[in-house]
Amino acid sequence: MPSLPDIKGPDRNKPLCYDPQRDKFIYYDELIEGTEKIVPLETLTHEQRKKLAAERNRAGSDYTAQVLSGAAHTRDEVTEDILAETDFGKMHTEADLSYLSDLLKQIEEAL
Amino acid sequence: MRKVKVGRLSLKEYAAEKPISVGPTGKLIGPRDVARTRALALTSLDALDPDAKIELALKRNRLEPNFTLGIIGVGLVTKAEVIQHIERETELGREVVKAELNYCNDLMQALAGGAAPRGPKIPKPGAARRVPSRPTDWRWIPPSWWKKWWRYFRNCALFCENTTDGITQSAASYRMSNVHPAFKKKGYCVMLLKGVHDVRTEFASRAKSKRVVYISGIGHGSPTTYTGHLGDPILQVGNYDPAEVKGKVIHLLSCKTAQKLGPDVIKKGASAYAGYYENFTFVWDQPGTPVNETELFWKCDSAFDLMMAHGATAIAAHNVTMAAYKHAIAQVPNTAAATWLTWDRNCFRSPGIDAIYGSKTAKISPWLKHPLAPFMEAEEELPALVAG
Numbered sequence: 001m002p003s004l005p006d007i008k009g010p011d012r013n014k015p016l017c018y019d020p021q022r023d024k025f026i027y028y029d030e031l032i033e034g035t036e037k038i039v040p041l042e043t044l045t046h047e048q049r050k051k052l053a054a055e056r057n058r059a060g061s062d063y064t065a066q067v068l069s070g071a072a073h074t075r076d077e078v079t080e081d082i083l084a085e086t087d088f089g090k091m092h093t094e095a096d097l098s099y100l101s102d103l104l105k106q107i108e109e110a111l
Numbered sequence: 112m113r114k115v116k117v118g119r120l121s122l123k124e125y126a127a128e129k130p131i132s133v134g135p136t137g138k139l140i141g142p143r144d145v146a147r148t149r150a151l152a153l154t155s156l157d158a159l160d161p162d163a164k165i166e167l168a169l170k171r172n173r174l175e176p177n178f179t180l181g182i183i184g185v186g187l188v189t190k191a192e193v194i195q196h197i198e199r200e201t202e203l204g205r206e207v208v209k210a211e212l213n214y215c216n217d218l219m220q221a222l223a224g225g226a227a228p229r230g231p232k233i234p235k236p237g238a239a240r241r242v243p244s245r246p247t248d249w250r251w252i253p254p255s256w257w258k259k260w261w262r263y264f265r266n267c268a269l270f271c272e273n274t275t276d277g278i279t280q281s282a283a284s285y286r287m288s289n290v291h292p293a294f295k296k297k298g299y300c301v302m303l304l305k306g307v308h309d310v311r312t313e314f315a316s317r318a319k320s321k322r323v324v325y326i327s328g329i330g331h332g333s334p335t336t337y338t339g340h341l342g343d344p345i346l347q348v349g350n351y352d353p354a355e356v357k358g359k360v361i362h363l364l365s366c367k368t369a370q371k372l373g374p375d376v377i378k379k380g381a382s383a384y385a386g387y388y389e390n391f392t393f394v395w396d397q398p399g400t401p402v403n404e405t406e407l408f409w410k411c412d413s414a415f416d417l418m419m420a421h422g423a424t425a426i427a428a429h430n431v432t433m434a435a436y437k438h439a440i441a442q443v444p445n446t447a448a449a450t451w452l453t454w455d456r457n458c459f460r461s462p463g464i465d466a467i468y469g470s471k472t473a474k475i476s477p478w479l480k481h482p483l484a485p486f487m488e489a490e491e492e493l494p495a496l497v498a499g
Contacts, residue, residue: 007445060447063448065447065451067390067392068332068392069365094454099454
């Protein structure tokens with residue numbers, strides 16, 4: 001049986017889902033405690049996906065991302081990129097939601 | 112000292128009594144509680160408020176039998192002194208609290224059976240022998256002759272590592288310490304282009320050699336071009352001799368070369384290509400975290416090289432690379448590093464993804480194979496010498 005991920009520190013405060021009906025972000029602890037359910041990413045609109053990616057980025061631990069053949073981006077810059085939908089921002093949103101999709105699948109299977 | 116079984120672990124009797132976490136009601140809980148109720152392990156002690164962290168560390172130390180810590184640069188510290196340091200929140204006290212919490216986090220995972228997935232098995236080559244044993248194709252050569260001339264039977268791996276750029280340097284160092292030695296130990300002759308030598312003129316002359324069976328490196332890239340020192344185009348669509356790639360396996364740690372350059376080298380005769388379709392993106396190491404985030408990226412990518420060095424097929428190397436990414440992602444859940452490792456994994460291309468990247472069964476060997484001959488370079492020079 002798959003195990004639940006061991007999410008630590010500020011990264012535990014990153015929302016894993018967004019419920020547009022209630023305009024509410026859903027967190028890891030709420031999912032494992034059973035107080036909230038997974039809202040599939042596929043049901044979100046473009047704007048809602050962007051909102052989720054930006055909030056995840058804002059809430060997580062600090063970091064600097066480096067494109068091998070490009071610029072370094074601090075966490076705050078990445079948030080701005082996501083909201084402004086720059087090329088890097090779009091790339092980040094795609095990367096993060098792709099990872100999130102895998103993570104939610106893992107959590108769903110482990111619960 | 113007597114040991115007791117708690118969950119899957121065997122703990123010393125007093126250790127089984129030491130608290131390892133704080134329960135939902137704020138009460139300290141021990142290993143038995145966590146082993147009984149797996150959900151109790153689904154918390155991170157890093158999220159506790161500072162007072163609870165101190166209380167947990169104090170209780171753990173009080174229940175420990177007498178001890179003395181030896182700390183380099185500080186000296187000996189007794190149990191009573193450690194407890195005082197924690198209570199007074201000195202620098203040492205804070206370090207002790209941090210160490211206790213880190214350990215408790217790990218212990219909870221072990222008790223809950225939720226350890227991260229194991230990493231893929233990447234074979235480690237043994238120490239290189241001074242004179243390697245004769246490979247199957249060359250068993251007919253007398254041992255005394257082999258002992259003298261074995262170096263001439265070797266194939267080569269050609270590495271182009273961009274060491275002069277602040278961004279690629281970290282990966283280049285990792286690769287030179289971890290990838291190149293694996294090829295050497297397997298018997299390959301390793302050709303290294305680094306520094307100002309990582310340029311096209313140096314590359315082209317070496318790559319044409321039939322002995323070069325593997326080409327790899329870290330460098331900036333674009334859909335059509337893999338570059339070296341100061342952006343010098345090492346391999347560029349429409350700008351190289353097919354002999355530079357024919358029959359070779361090529362693995363490039365760079366951005367976007369899977370878009371055009373990868374399929375192009377296959378069309379020109381390379382047996383397999385591996386690289387990235389989009390921008391390869393990594394996260395710089397965050398000091399203070401237990402994992403070196405940057406190194407995780409280099410480690411995942413180099414799984415392909417290590418498997419090829421060991422004689423695996425391109426598809427086997429691909430599968431192990433995917434497993435290496437999966438393992439790395441599980442080590443840093445819900446972090447920016449996990450996000451970008453997922454991205455890079457998804458952008459990785461090789462024959463395991465599509466035939467435009469070559470043959471799944473492509474593999475390399477450290478030794479020449481018939482009809483190539485050990486002194487082929489000299490033989491090729493002969494007509495010119497005779498004519499001259």
